[in-house]
Amino acid sequence: xxxxxxxxxxxxxxxxxxxxxxxxxxxxxxxxxxxxxxxxxxxxxxxxxxxxxxxxxxxxxxxxxxxxxxxxxxxxxxxxxxxxxxxxxxxxxxxxxxxxxxxxxxxxxxxxxxxxxxxxxxxxxxxxxxxxxxxxxxxxxxxxxxxxxxxxxxxxxxxxxxxxxxxxxxxxxxxxxxxxxxxxxxxxxxxxxxxxxxxxxxxxxxxxxxxxxxxxxxxxxxxxxxxxxxxxxxxxxxxxxxxxxxxxxxxxxxxxxxxxxxxxxxxxxxxxxxxxxxxxxxxxxxxxxxxxxxxxxxxxxxxxxxxxxxxxxxxxxxx
Numbered sequence: 001x002x003x004x005x006x007x008x009x010x011x012x013x014x015x016x017x018x019x020x021x022x023x024x025x026x027x028x029x030x031x032x033x034x035x036x037x038x039x040x041x042x043x044x045x046x047x048x049x050x051x052x053x054x055x056x057x058x059x060x061x062x063x064x065x066x067x068x069x070x071x072x073x074x075x076x077x078x079x080x081x082x083x084x085x086x087x088x089x090x091x092x093x094x095x096x097x098x099x100x101x102x103x104x105x106x107x108x109x110x111x112x113x114x115x116x117x118x119x120x121x122x123x124x125x126x127x128x129x130x131x132x133x134x135x136x137x138x139x140x141x142x143x144x145x146x147x148x149x150x151x152x153x154x155x156x157x158x159x160x161x162x163x164x165x166x167x168x169x170x171x172x173x174x175x176x177x178x179x180x181x182x183x184x185x186x187x188x189x190x191x192x193x194x195x196x197x198x199x200x201x202x203x204x205x206x207x208x209x210x211x212x213x214x215x216x217x218x219x220x221x222x223x224x225x226x227x228x229x230x231x232x233x234x235x236x237x238x239x240x241x242x243x244x245x246x247x248x249x250x251x252x253x254x255x256x257x258x259x260x261x262x263x264x265x266x267x268x269x270x271x272x273x274x275x276x277x278x279x280x281x282x283x284x285x286x287x288x289x290x291x292x293x294x295x296x297x298x299x300x301x302x303x304x305x306x307x308x309x310x311x312x313x314x315x316x317x318x319x
Contacts, residue, residue, distance in 0.1 A: 001029050002082055002098040003267040003287055003304065007278035010270055011092030018090055022082035022098065023063040030069040030078070030100075039067045040108040041079035043208040077108035079211045085183040089269055095183055097275055100264035101215030107259035108211060109251070112238045116207040117230035118184065121200050122191045123221040131225040131250060135166060135202055139173040150174045153199040156187040163203050170202070180220050188213035189266065189290065190274055192220025204229050214256035215264040219292040219299070226251040265291045274301075283309035 002025045009018045009055075031039055031309045042065050063080060078100060085096030101108075119131045119138065124147040131137050143150045153176035157163050159179045170177050178198060180187065184205040190196040210226055217224045221232055227250055239247045267289040268275030276288035282306045292299040 002026050003269045003278050004285055004308075005016075006083060006089065006098070007269045007280075007285075010089055010277075013090050015086055015090050018083060019086060020062060026080060026082045026098070027063045027069065032042055033070040034072040035102075036072060036075045037069050037078040037102060038062060038076070038105065039065050039069070039080055040077040040110055041065070041208045041211040042113070043081060043206050044113045046309050075105040076102040077105055078102055079108055079208065079215060081185060081209065081212055083269065084185045084209060084212075084268070085103075088182050092270070093181070094270055095180070095186055095272040096269040096277075097186055097266045097272070098164070099212055099264070099268060101212050101262065101264045103215065103257050103259045103262045107257055107258050109258070110242055111207040111211070111228065112235065112242060113199055113242075114207055114235050114238070115204050115231060116210040117204045117227045117229045118213065118224065119200070119202055119226070120191055120213060120217060120224045121222055122193070122196070124194070125200070126221070126223040129200075129223060129225060130310045131227060135169045136173050138202070139170060139175050139200070143175070146199065151176070154178055154197055156180055156184065156198050156201045157203045158182070158184055158205055160204070166203055183209075185209045185212050185216070185266075186272060186275075188216045189220075191296050192217055192222045193274065196274070211256055212264070215262050216292070217253060218257055218260070218262045219264055219294050219297070221297075224256065226256060232286065246289060261295045263291070263293045265289060276303075283307065283311050 063228040089096040125142040128141040154176040271277035
């Protein structure tokens, strides 16, 4: 439902409206499920239209960390991303999605909304990476593991000034680089898929997106290592409040989600890979969703047509 609602704001330039609508719709939807979910992870600060980091305004119906939604069993933790790629959406660019992950209550690592350094690979390179090693060593190890040369693999990196040296080091290996304007969750889905054109994700992004990426990699059988990345003393103190005695602790996949029963779902908002965006037609719309789980280990892509007005179904669906 989130994608159906907010995709109408593609190219609108209104980040406040899009973010508020997405969180309110997500909250309304989750309150109606037959499971009690507690929001354990949510991105609360974002880039605005001018590239400044700040928290978008939120109304009374907006979603917040700690909210308990729905009722029944089982009780789960929720990692929520109402819109990954908020600026992509409001600028009419490809790659924005809505995503949520669920795991048993108490299993999702609680982190402040801050930066996290991440290194993510798919199943083929599992056991070969080390976030403490130079990126060149990791690139060569990944290539060797999947029986390719470094110049035959692609590494996804966010387009940020902090990554200039990282990008240069990757270039020196000969590997191709997908420099993304926003969003490091979408490539995590691709990395875990055999035959995808992205083989690793490297760099510093949001911690909440890191938790969601961990859910994806849990489901797809890859590997992820991470480290919190505080940029000021107050964030170091915040980490201690959250139980991080060592702010520089290396985090493994099992540190990020301490359970093997994980479910992840995402729906494309704007066009992208591997998810298509919402396509509207007279009286209805078409969405593309991926749902994956660890128990059972299943990945299901759903192409769904929605009759949003009664006459849409009576007149026949547009395929």
